[in-house]
Amino acid sequence: SGHYSITLTGSAPWGFRLQGGKDFNLPLSISRLTDGGKAVKAGIAVGDLVLSIDGMATESMNHLEAQNKIKSCADNLSLSLQKAA
Ligand code: LEU
Known part of the structure; x- marks a missing residue:
């Protein structure tokens, strides 16, 4: 439970x-948010787990692979997440 999906529109940041x-042997998660940024406005919180990026499961991704996947999303960024406990 606690799973949700969001699409951030426009472009980075x-x-x-x-x-x-x-x-890192750690699930991919949100470590920091920019005040007033797109992620905050979409309801993402620090500690939430990032389960997929643009439909691709993050389970097998190294940290940089996940970052690069996000950077490859030039327009919209779709994420599925799980609320922190
Ligand atoms: N810091 C970047 C941004 O807010 C995301 C990072 C995961 C590449 O656009």
Whole structure:
């Protein structure tokens, strides 16, 4: 439970930073948000897990792979997330 999906529109900056990834043996999650940024406005919170990026599961992604996947989203960015406990 606690899963949700959002589409951020327009272009970067999306207003969040990531932590974790396969190379850190940690799930990919939101580590920081920009006040008033697109991610905050969409309801994303620090600690939420990022389950997929543009429909691609993050489970097997290293940190940089996830960042690069996000950077490859020139227009809209679709994410599925899970609320932090
Ligand atoms: N810091 C970037 C932004 O807010 C996202 C990062 C994961 C590439 O657009």
